[in-house]
Amino acid sequence: xxxxxxxxxxxxxxxxxxxxxxxxxxxxxxxxxxxxxxxxxxxxxxxxxxxxxxxxxxxxxxxxxxxxxxxxxxxxxxxxxxxxxxxxxxxxxxxxxxxxxxxxxxxxxxxxxxxxxxxxxxxxxxxxxxxxxxxxxxxxxxxxxxxxxxxxxxxxxxxxxxxxxxxxxxxxxxxxxxxxxx
Numbered sequence: 001x002x003x004x005x006x007x008x009x010x011x012x013x014x015x016x017x018x019x020x021x022x023x024x025x026x027x028x029x030x031x032x033x034x035x036x037x038x039x040x041x042x043x044x045x046x047x048x049x050x051x052x053x054x055x056x057x058x059x060x061x062x063x064x065x066x067x068x069x070x071x072x073x074x075x076x077x078x079x080x081x082x083x084x085x086x087x088x089x090x091x092x093x094x095x096x097x098x099x100x101x102x103x104x105x106x107x108x109x110x111x112x113x114x115x116x117x118x119x120x121x122x123x124x125x126x127x128x129x130x131x132x133x134x135x136x137x138x139x140x141x142x143x144x145x146x147x148x149x150x151x152x153x154x155x156x157x158x159x160x161x162x163x164x165x166x167x168x169x170x171x172x173x174x175x176x177x178x179x180x181x182x
Contacts, residue, residue, distance in 0.1 A: 051088055
């Protein structure tokens with residue numbers, strides 16, 4: 001990346017944070033201006049934390065004008081799936097009197113479904129089922145580095161290996177739309 005950009009990451013847990021950090025780093029982002037907002041562990045539903053913070057962070061993004069500032073949201077789909085989670089985020093905005101994000105804004109919402117472990121299993125070469133919530137967690141969050149690098153390569157080229165989970169296809173498409181050639 002030749003230009004400095006600022007990125008706010010709103011996510012559910014440390015695994016999301018580690019994965020996103022390594023993904024953007026693999027794509028060449030300067031992470032000096034990286035601001036992660038992670039749901040506090042053991043204090044209720046992490047997806048609820050993300051839903052409640054989303055309108056606040058979206059409003060803050062809109063005060064930045066034409067600056068190179070991005071909001072990335074990483075929230076597990078669980079049983080709600082991609083469409084259900086997106087609808088929940090939009091409803092949270094409306095409840096706080098904030099217009100949901102438009103296609104033109106620098107907002108990337110990624111919804112690994114069932115969860116991030118589904119994506120990690122796919123990136124390990126497994127064929128995955130997004131209705132299965134039992135994919136194993138990594139022993140350490142930082143062990144996701146090869147997964148994030150593989151996704152950066154595939155997503156950066158616009159080609160995921162088939163059969164890719166639909167939620168991951170949507171996230172890569174959203175990345176190209178929201179970020180483009182920063």
